[in-house]
Amino acid sequence: MAHLLQRVKLSYDSYLLCNGHAMKEDFLLTKIPLNTRDLEASQLVYGCMGLGGADWSNRTEYTAEDVKEAHAAVEAALAIGINMFDHANIYKSGKAEQVFGEVLKERKHLRDQIILQSKCGIRFADELAPFTRFDYSKDYILDCVDGILSRLGIETLDILLLHRPDILMEPEEVAEAFDHLLSEGKVRHFGVSNMSASQMDFLQSYLDMPIVVNQMEMSLYRHSFADSVVNINQDTSLRDYFPEGTIEYCRTEDIQLQAWGPLAQGLYTGRPIDKENHAVHVTAAKIADYAEQKNTTPEAILLAWLMRHPAHIQPVIGTRNPARIEACRDAEKVSLTREEWYDLLISARGNAMP
Numbered sequence: 001m002a003h004l005l006q007r008v009k010l011s012y013d014s015y016l017l018c019n020g021h022a023m024k025e026d027f028l029l030t031k032i033p034l035n036t037r038d039l040e041a042s043q044l045v046y047g048c049m050g051l052g053g054a055d056w057s058n059r060t061e062y063t064a065e066d067v068k069e070a071h072a073a074v075e076a077a078l079a080i081g082i083n084m085f086d087h088a089n090i091y092k093s094g095k096a097e098q099v100f101g102e103v104l105k106e107r108k109h110l111r112d113q114i115i116l117q118s119k120c121g122i123r124f125a126d127e128l129a130p131f132t133r134f135d136y137s138k139d140y141i142l143d144c145v146d147g148i149l150s151r152l153g154i155e156t157l158d159i160l161l162l163h164r165p166d167i168l169m170e171p172e173e174v175a176e177a178f179d180h181l182l183s184e185g186k187v188r189h190f191g192v193s194n195m196s197a198s199q200m201d202f203l204q205s206y207l208d209m210p211i212v213v214n215q216m217e218m219s220l221y222r223h224s225f226a227d228s229v230v231n232i233n234q235d236t237s238l239r240d241y242f243p244e245g246t247i248e249y250c251r252t253e254d255i256q257l258q259a260w261g262p263l264a265q266g267l268y269t270g271r272p273i274d275k276e277n278h279a280v281h282v283t284a285a286k287i288a289d290y291a292e293q294k295n296t297t298p299e300a301i302l303l304a305w306l307m308r309h310p311a312h313i314q315p316v317i318g319t320r321n322p323a324r325i326e327a328c329r330d331a332e333k334v335s336l337t338r339e340e341w342y343d344l345l346i347s348a349r350g351n352a353m354p
């Protein structure tokens with residue numbers, strides 16, 4: 001990963017010269033767990049699920065308009081200092097990776113300046129079954145990675161994540177697949193998504209390489225990752241789906257936690273809200289107030305809330321809208337006090353702390 005380390009040392013001017021786009025002058029990479037590997041990633045990640053057009057099926061092709069939209073989103077992400085991009089083989093049935101591949105083809109130097117992550121393991125309906133299921137078999141993982149590399153037009157993927165646990169997983173097969181991918185130079189690092197601490201620990205005991213990432217749904221709206229810490233010894237009906245101990249396991253093992261859905265799909269930042277949803281209304285107003293007080297945007301407050309967590313979470317933002325991407329720019333600069341942080345959590349919960 002020498003090229004990435006070198007990139008970090010590039011001055012603003014030379015970065016501009018080789019990229020031709022603006023980047024904030026004080027661009028400094030934050031120390032996040034991923035930086036303990038040979039990966040120097042920005043704390044914000046751009047999630048590419050929205051790219052590749054509106055159709056999730058494989059019955060349509062991507063269009064020139066979809067490629068244009070991908071260019072604009074990538075440009076906006078780079079302009080706010082993002083150097084890491086998240087994909088999955090299933091996003092728009094491969095079209096998200098294809099349009100990103102088109103962007104890479106046109107921007108010759110870009111591949112060496114960014115970290116590319118993709119996922120596999122969710123298997124949509126195909127010739128074998130008319131329903132979605134999970135598949136961590138060795139042959140399927142190897143096949144998926146060949147598809148990812150070909151769609152993106154790259155030789156090596158920086159990180160491969162297993163997308164969602166396969167109930168029929170044979171860990172020995174996953175280990176064989178990962179060994180093969182590493183020795184062939186097709187993947188550099190491996191991680192998981194939507195896995196609990198015990199699932200990671202089980203899988204890790206079969207692997208020769210570390211799990212470096214776990215991507216979970218976490219946001220001010222999906223705040224059960226925070227609730228799971230304080231709901232111990234409480235009414236069991238308060239317990240949500242976030243597996244207790246997952247954050248602690250990731251912190252102990254230097255596994256990078258990534259948050260999908262960090263903008264709560266716009267719920268607090270302008271998307272029309274159902275009038276009945278009192279806690280969302282109150283919280284959206286609170287976020288707007290904090291944004292005004294701190295001279296920033298509601299998006300920056302929302303992301304700063306996640307990034308204030310000591311696990312150094314990487315939010316994976318998924319908006320395709322360049323103005324909304326730009327609105328995330330201040331996220332790393334905004335600081336929230338302990339009291340402001342709890343104020344937002346209590347408001348989003350609609351309940352006091354236990």
Ligand SMILES: NC(=O)c1ccc[n+]([C@@H]2O[C@H](COP(=O)([O-])OP(=O)(O)OC[C@H]3O[C@@H](n4cnc5c(N)ncnc54)[C@H](OP(=O)(O)O)[C@@H]3O)[C@@H](O)[C@H]2O)c1
Nearest residue numbers: 047048049260261262263264265266269270271318319320
């Ligand atoms: N590991 C997993 O299982 C998993 C699951 C889901 C997603 N992901 C990853 O996480 C990334 C982010 O997920 P996400 O897209 O759900 O998260 P998000 O960043 O919370 O939400 C982005 C979505 O919300 C919409 N949005 C944001 N602000 C809005 C506003 N003010 N008004 C109206 N709409 C607004 C965006 O629409 P516009 O594009 O129109 O702005 C976009 O559809 C994905 O791209 C993907 O990489 C991973």
